[in-house]
Amino acid sequence: MKKIAFIGSGTMGTALATAACKGISPSEVVLTDVVVEKGKKLAEELGCHFVDTNAEAIESSQYVVFCVKPQFLKSVLTEVKPVFERCASAGEEKVIVSIVAGVEVSTYQEELGLAGKNVSVIRILPNTACLIGRGFILIEQGDSYTEEQEKEFRYILREAGGFDSLPASQFVAGTVLTSTSPAFIAMFANSLADGGVYNGLLRAQARRYALEGILGTVQLLLQSEKHLEGLKDDVCSPAGPAMIGVKTLEDTGFRSSVINAVADAYKRFAEIGKIK
Numbered sequence: 055m056k057k058i059a060f061i062g063s064g065t066m067g068t069a070l071a072t073a074a075c076k077g078i079s080p081s082e083v084v085l086t087d088v089v090v091e092k093g094k095k096l097a098e099e100l101g102c103h104f105v106d107t108n109a110e111a112i113e114s115s116q117y118v119v120f121c122v123k124p125q126f127l128k129s130v131l132t133e134v135k136p137v138f139e140r141c142a143s144a145g146e147e148k149v150i151v152s153i154v155a156g157v158e159v160s161t162y163q164e165e166l167g168l169a170g171k172n173v174s175v176i177r178i179l180p181n182t183a184c185l186i187g188r189g190f191i192l193i194e195q196g197d198s199y200t201e202e203q204e205k206e207f208r209y210i211l212r213e214a215g216g217f218d219s220l221p222a223s224q225f226v227a228g229t230v231l232t233s234t235s236p237a238f239i240a241m242f243a244n245s246l247a248d249g250g251v252y253n254g255l256l257r258a259q260a261r262r263y264a265l266e267g268i269l270g271t272v273q274l275l276l277q278s279e280k281h282l283e284g285l286k287d288d289v290c291s292p293a294g295p296a297m298i299g300v301k302t303l304e305d306t307g308f309r310s311s312v313i314n315a316v317a318d319a320y321k322r323f324a325e326i327g328k329i330k
């Protein structure tokens with residue numbers, strides 16, 4: 055029996071399988087993908103196994119992570135339902151791990167007919183930085199898995215980055231911040247770089263200085279207990295350039311744009327979770 059299977063070798067399948075292959079032996083890790091060449095190539099790079107069918111991956115593994123887009127989840131669950139039934143009848147322990155945005159534990163239980171079967175479900179939400187070991191994985195608290203399973207799962211994926219667990223009532227709010235913020239931060243970084251180019255820097259210089267500015271700021275803020283905008287106050291000297299820039303951002307609705315983006319993303323999570 056292998057330890058963990060990833061169904062789908064796209065962005066997140068790649069990021070999580072990469073972390074798993076650093077945390078445990080790659081011989082314990084299995085991948086699938088509809089595009090066979092893509093899955094095989096990744097498995098070769100990581101030194102883990104590629105198998106042709108989702109059924110084979112599930113049968114051979116204790117933990118099964120579904121890494122497909124929400125619109126494909128229903129058909130994948132319909133396809134693999136008989137496999138879970140077979141494994142449950144044989145008394146094999148299976149732990150489903152959901153990373154699919156917006157999809158609740160009950161969806162897996164209903165779609166796979168898991169009531170009364172020996173199948174646990176852990177709902178998590180990772181982000182793309184798991185690929186380089188700087189991701190953050192939120193775990194929804196609940197009674198659909200055991201403490202030992204959560205502990206083991208964290209162990210398998212410890213090379214992905216940090217973890218936190220949240221009650222169901224806060225899980226979506228947490229996941230919206232950790233999973234959508236990379237998109238917003240990338241846009242912000244590129245906008246900073248555009249400003250640098252506008253002022254005469256080469257693109258490559260502007261890109262690097264914008265990213266160094268963000269990286270150093272984040273590291274400084276993580277080490278401090280101070281209010282996040284305390285740093286802004288430290289940087290803004292009287293009538294200085296930073297304060298002038300802060301006023302421009304305020305005039306153009308910077309804060310409300312960001313707050314609205316996070317609020318709108320939260321609404322969308324509930325919609326995409328209703329799989330058809």
Ligand SMILES: NC(=O)c1ccc[n+]([C@@H]2O[C@H](COP(=O)([O-])OP(=O)(O)OC[C@H]3O[C@@H](n4cnc5c(N)ncnc54)[C@H](OP(=O)(O)O)[C@@H]3O)[C@@H](O)[C@H]2O)c1
Pocket residue numbers: 061062063064065066067086087088089092108120121122123124126130153154155179180181182233
């Ligand atoms: N990307 C993020 O930042 C992020 C963050 C948190 C959570 N998530 C969640 O992670 C999930 C995957 O997202 P992603 O960005 O990794 O998507 P993605 O890059 O499209 O990866 C999905 C992979 O699954 C493959 N696939 C599709 N149908 C399949 C099937 N029946 N059996 C096996 N593999 C199949 C796809 O093949 P093709 O090559 O044909 O497309 C693709 O390689 C989503 O549900 C999303 O909500 C994503």
